[in-house]
Amino acid sequence: MRLANLATIVRGLHLLGPTTRSDLVRRTGLTRSAVGDLVAELTDRGLVHEVPSEPTGAPGRPSPVVTPRAETNVVLGVEIMVDTVAVAAVGLGGTLLRSVRRPREHGPADVDRTLDDVAGLTSDVLDSLTTPSALFGVGVAVPGLIRRDGATVATAPNLGWADLHLVAALRPRLASDAPISVLNEADAGALAESRRGAAARRGNVLYLSGEVGVGGGIITGGHQLTGSTGFAGEVGHLPIRPDGDECRCGGRGCFETEIGEAKLLERAGLDPAAGAGAITDLLERSAAGDADAVRALEEHGRWLGFGLSGLINVLDPGVVVLGGLLRTLHPHLERPMLDTLDRHVLADIRAGTTIAPSALGDDAPLLGAAELAWDRTLADPTALPTPLPRSA
């Protein structure tokens, strides 16, 4: 019971920020003395401190503000993507203390070299922290299928990885006993957006991130949808067009083959392999009124709306967050996408659904990996941290 109450308070402070003792009493339904007692324990553990509140002019003694100690309680978020590797230190309360992102060669990624890069960035991040800190965990976001153990990458086609026990490979390089957990990058994006982004404090969220491939993260009733194998949410391989292009999954006409980067370039009559730079050119041409570019974006928006309609009718997510390339394209695709949703989504569900671009941008998966790393502490604030590894 005491542990559950400690967890409620820490979770509230982590997600909602500094809170007065009176508001904690109101929020938890506990007595004033019980809250005082729990805050004293969290203070002893070094997780929070109390600061005097601003005088309000109201009579009576102002209630002290219970504040998470971000600088001394940290987790690491790691993001391994096709084009970049990034590491962030995030404090309790969600404060981003430091992050570093480094480009890497596009295409298959040598495991050893990639993880050496991660270790190097981790040292840079940790060495830059000015206050002696404790490490509560490490979360790693990867664009691939992650097994239910939260440690093994079953397959990450764009990295060329398969059956890789990522935790075992990463641990010796981090020189830390802190818990390490791995999740899919779109699941990480969904987690971050649902805690601090465009879907903050919403229990039902569909996060769709498009790049070379298209990934999805689904939160329903406050829980990440994992499925029986752990691979649920592969919305990129929702078949939507029987006569469509072949997909890298072996299927045909998947959502990904219709709304991925390559298809947009092809629709505009450009080289499908031309990459992100060509997308920027395409958007500039569209803004200048180029008919092919305008038509390509119009058609792309309709296919985005068509696939989303099926997902929205099934999931009733309330909020759909568009990340990655789809965030960049959102203003250009919005009108045809919404017109298509209006035609295909059941009216009562449509009325309760908003479509929003990611609020956290390119960092959403990185911050989501850090949020995953906080989960053990949010469930059990008495779980002990490990000392911060430092390079010699």
Ligand SMILES: [Zn+2]
């Ligand atoms: Zn597919």
